[in-house]
Amino acid sequence: xxxxxxxxxxxxxxxxxxxxxxxDEQIQAxxxxxxxxxxxxxxxxxxxxxxxxxxxRPEREAQILRRVLxxxxxxxxxxxxxxxxxxxxxxCLALEQPLNVAFLGPEGTFTQLAAFKHFGHSIRSRPLPTIxxxxxxxxxxxxxxxxxxxxxxxxxxxxxxxxxFLNSPLYICGEVELRVHHYLMAVGGRxxxxxxxxxxxxxxxxxxxxxxxxxPQAERIAxxxxxxxxxxxxxxxxxxxxxxxxxxxIYRLRILASNIEDEPENTTRFLVIGRQQVPPSGNDKTSLxxxxxxxxxxxxxxxxxxxxxGVSMTRIESRPSRRGLWDYVFFVDVEGHRSEDKVAAAxxxxxxxxxxxxxLGSYPRAVL
Amino acid sequence: xxxxxxxxxxxxxxxxxxxxxxxDEQIQAxxxxxxxxxxxxxxxxxxxxxxxxxxxRPEREAQILRRVLxxxxxxxxxxxxxxxxxxxxxxCLALEQPLNVAFLGPEGTFTQLAAFKHFGHSIRSRPLPTIxxxxxxxxxxxxxxxxxxxxxxxxxxxxxxxxxFLNSPLYICGEVELRVHHYLMAVGGRxxxxxxxxxxxxxxxxxxxxxxxxxPQAERIAxxxxxxxxxxxxxxxxxxxxxxxxxxxIYRLRILASNIEDEPENTTRFLVIGRQQVPPSGNDKTSLxxxxxxxxxxxxxxxxxxxxxGVSMTRIESRPSRRGLWDYVFFVDVEGHRSEDKVAAAxxxxxxxxxxxxxLGSYPRAVL
Numbered sequence: 001x002x003x004x005x006x007x008x009x010x011x012x013x014x015x016x017x018x019x020x021x022x023x024d025e026q027i028q029a030x031x032x033x034x035x036x037x038x039x040x041x042x043x044x045x046x047x048x049x050x051x052x053x054x055x056x057r058p059e060r061e062a063q064i065l066r067r068v069l070x071x072x073x074x075x076x077x078x079x080x081x082x083x084x085x086x087x088x089x090x091x092c093l094a095l096e097q098p099l100n101v102a103f104l105g106p107e108g109t110f111t112q113l114a115a116f117k118h119f120g121h122s123i124r125s126r127p128l129p130t131i132x133x134x135x136x137x138x139x140x141x142x143x144x145x146x147x148x149x150x151x152x153x154x155x156x157x158x159x160x161x162x163x164x165f166l167n168s169p170l171y172i173c174g175e176v177e178l179r180v181h182h183y184l185m186a187v188g189g190r191x192x193x194x195x196x197x198x199x200x201x202x203x204x205x206x207x208x209x210x211x212x213x214x215x216p217q218a219e220r221i222a223x224x225x226x227x228x229x230x231x232x233x234x235x236x237x238x239x240x241x242x243x244x245x246x247x248x249x250i251y252r253l254r255i256l257a258s259n260i261e262d263e264p265e266n267t268t269r270f271l272v273i274g275r276q277q278v279p280p281s282g283n284d285k286t287s288l289x290x291x292x293x294x295x296x297x298x299x300x301x302x303x304x305x306x307x308x309x310g311v312s313m314t315r316i317e318s319r320p321s322r323r324g325l326w327d328y329v330f331f332v333d334v335e336g337h338r339s340e341d342k343v344a345a346a347x348x349x350x351x352x353x354x355x356x357x358x359x360l361g362s363y364p365r366a367v368l
Numbered sequence: 369x370x371x372x373x374x375x376x377x378x379x380x381x382x383x384x385x386x387x388x389x390x391x392d393e394q395i396q397a398x399x400x401x402x403x404x405x406x407x408x409x410x411x412x413x414x415x416x417x418x419x420x421x422x423x424x425r426p427e428r429e430a431q432i433l434r435r436v437l438x439x440x441x442x443x444x445x446x447x448x449x450x451x452x453x454x455x456x457x458x459x460c461l462a463l464e465q466p467l468n469v470a471f472l473g474p475e476g477t478f479t480q481l482a483a484f485k486h487f488g489h490s491i492r493s494r495p496l497p498t499i500x501x502x503x504x505x506x507x508x509x510x511x512x513x514x515x516x517x518x519x520x521x522x523x524x525x526x527x528x529x530x531x532x533f534l535n536s537p538l539y540i541c542g543e544v545e546l547r548v549h550h551y552l553m554a555v556g557g558r559x560x561x562x563x564x565x566x567x568x569x570x571x572x573x574x575x576x577x578x579x580x581x582x583x584p585q586a587e588r589i590a591x592x593x594x595x596x597x598x599x600x601x602x603x604x605x606x607x608x609x610x611x612x613x614x615x616x617x618i619y620r621l622r623i624l625a626s627n628i629e630d631e632p633e634n635t636t637r638f639l640v641i642g643r644q645q646v647p648p649s650g651n652d653k654t655s656l657x658x659x660x661x662x663x664x665x666x667x668x669x670x671x672x673x674x675x676x677x678g679v680s681m682t683r684i685e686s687r688p689s690r691r692g693l694w695d696y697v698f699f700v701d702v703e704g705h706r707s708e709d710k711v712a713a714a715x716x717x718x719x720x721x722x723x724x725x726x727x728l729g730s731y732p733r734a735v736l
Binding site for chain 1: 389
């Protein structure tokens, strides 16, 4: 009986494998036709003498991915299905124009992950040691795009990216979000034995409630990066680090607690920078650089047109200006594309009021 | 007229984009069906109580990829098409069993590239600082597979991987090949000004003819890694390094010459190690660990059964034994799977003659 069941199972698996083989053949035929279509579009654009940088169309990719997600009914997760389509698009694009993408290195960082998440793996990626150099390479045209952190909860380099836009003609062409989890890790032992917790200042802040509840006795020591925190914890017996999961493996630390961030949807955000103004995708954001005259209530008045035209502000951050003309500059993200009527109307009013006004870019909202 | 042509072009691009959208919908439907098939196979295996490690079938993946390559007629390259199918298989497999794969770190190394090339990106990858630790984690069952360099032209860690098999019950489950190119890089200047060339010993050896012809005057200085070579070159004016392309970007060096390796098909080989004996895929290799009695002609006699049974040897390497019982052990790769008649016959004779005999594994030959 057992043997019969075994034989029936084997036969069933054999039938399913044959079906997989047939499916693979069809998938391949369709991917091939898709690549031929992409090549044909590139040929038409080349005949028309279009600039090379514009083979890549961020708004079109965002639209395709949104449709992929709308159609997805499982069993593959939305993340996995989106990933496969990003890779298919990446391969088709590379046929005609392999994209060169610079990112804030070194390899193995979240920024590299973000670059691959956005562009797929058929790109030539180039790690650079500073945000400034990523901007310079894109400005010089030696790469097509750059990827830089802008709200980076673990590496703390937010401000420099925004400041750099003050002196750059580049546009924001896209945003990438990565979900980031924090882990408490140590050489060994129990949570209650921990006397010191090392981490980057921002990570410590993001886990404050958890630390208050579980490690009230431990000293919190801010260090320059989470990797440095792990390195220190690996050399002490009663110390722990807060860092990402991969870091624990690198430094051979045991994970004592997982997902200890107070805000479970803790994401890190990256910007794709380029020389291209992206047309609307149907679900976009617009980033602005503003400065108000230095008068009481000036900022409030400055932002009033956004409210009046029903444009939602998703983020505002003030930065001390380095130019001397303004005390502060503001980085503002709003919902919608600059070509949409209400956004255009609000921006026109804003521009009249602001002493400094620049649209850093309209770009598709991050898809997943 | 120009406007009409422009409108016609736009209309044509619009039609092609609609076709791409239809193709994407079909591709997605087929990938979804494929994932459902994979899930169904996993359910059948679970009902039968199969060990979890065996959801991943190296021989089946190799067969699928070979068929993909046979069918490929472009425009996508074989590499890109294989990559897309690896990712599709990776995503389908992760549905039921996310694979944990340890590799020799840190991130950003060729070994990590090899791990992703082999398993796709839907794995949980874990960089470990030494080859020994990769073996230990796989032996302990805390990861499913490990990836280690075995013929590594740039990092020079060949020998340790082979030696480690002497004390390990693990099997070789697969091999991965990466094509590696060498670049000459320096802060600036011209090739003729270079007085010192830093690189890993193996890279220097692999570019010997090129160096003799183009840099006869320069001193060659072996350092521990190509990254270290680039770091040194970045601090001197008349020094160059030989390293991979990415390294030049990291250390901000100019590439003075490309693909300077004497052997243009310079590949680096990695092994996938696991606890699994892989069934035949139809195009396999078998790796053996042997020792001959310490008598004149013993090695020759030992290998004679291979020749007599028509089994080709693709590689042999002798290593000093650390066990004291044998002076030397030999690592031998032969063509074919241990279950094939002629291989089985040759191995049976070999086993009778050898003082030490172990089959490290039969596994699919690297696909691309």
